[in-house]
Amino acid sequence: DVKVTQSSRYLVKRTGEKVFLECVQDMDHENMFWYRQDPGLGLRLIYFSYDVKMKEKGDIPEGYSVSREKKERFSLILESASTNQTSMYLCASSPYRSLLNTEAFFGQGTRLTVV
Amino acid sequence: ELKVEQNPLFLSMQEGKNYTIYCNYSTTSDRLYWYRQDPGKSLESLFVLLSNGAVKQEGRLMASLDTKARLSTLHITAAVHDLSATYFCAVDLSLDPQFYFGTGTSLTVIP
Numbered sequence: 534d535v536k537v538t539q540s541s542r543y544l545v546k547r548t549g550e551k552v553f554l555e556c557v558q559d560m561d562h563e564n565m566f567w568y569r570q571d572p573g574l575g576l577r578l579i580y581f582s583y584d585v586k587m588k589e590k591g592d593i594p595e596g597y598s599v600s601r602e603k604k605e606r607f608s609l610i611l612e613s614a615s616t617n618q619t620s621m622y623l624c625a626s627s628p629y630r631s632l633l634n635t636e637a638f639f640g641q642g643t644r645l646t647v648v
Numbered sequence: 649e650l651k652v653e654q655n656p657l658f659l660s661m662q663e664g665k666n667y668t669i670y671c672n673y674s675t676t677s678d679r680l681y682w683y684r685q686d687p688g689k690s691l692e693s694l695f696v697l698l699s700n701g702a703v704k705q706e707g708r709l710m711a712s713l714d715t716k717a718r719l720s721t722l723h724i725t726a727a728v729h730d731l732s733a734t735y736f737c738a739v740d741l742s743l744d745p746q747f748y749f750g751t752g753t754s755l756t757v758i759p
Contacts, residue, residue: 564745575751576736583745591746623690630745636681637738637747642690 539640556624565607654750671737
């Protein structure tokens with residue numbers, strides 16, 4: 534079974550803190566993604582990575598950065614957490630696009646509350 | 649930019665009834681995915697449709713893809729309460745690593 538594991542299920546942080554959300558996948562997938570999900574707004578892509586040390590901005594990158602030092606791990610960093618970053622964060626991975634089936638697999642999600 | 653639209657956004661249906669969720673997308677793509685999300689949980693893959701005319705079925709759910717019409721449908725047959733969830737469709741493009749998600753359809757099956 535493909536497994537995408539996020540480091541925390543629930544997280545509470547204070548405004549101004551630097552926050553790290555970790556995601557690990559065990560399927561040797563090239564692509565990894567970070568989304569946030571808010572009621573009524575669907576899934577919004579924050580950043581994605583198609584290779585080690587490579588990253589691309591998604592739709593809402595402001596206030597976030599990412600790190601991909603190893604193929605299996607993709608970290609989302611909130612440089613200075615703010616209350617408007619309270620959300621559900623979802624990590625996903627998928628294989629390289631040249632394959633026919635490039636289905637994305639999701640982690641269990643991290644519900645972050647910034648107080 | 650590829651746009652993916654689902655309708656309806658909200659669906660309340662009685663147990664035993666049939667209904668269809670529609671997913672339209674704006675750019676040619678041969679691959680479409682359906683996901684299910686239970687409240688407070690993550691997304692779980694339901695179907696992967698990889699070519700025009702593809703049809704997949706699992707239990708009371710059947711998904712189909714018409715790439716010429718840029719349309720996928722998720723048909724629910726004789727709904728049961730356990731199908732209550734939010735359903736997302738997603739599309740990707742051959743040279744683009746991203747997935748483009750629809751806004752989701754929140755389904756509630758009433759006893």
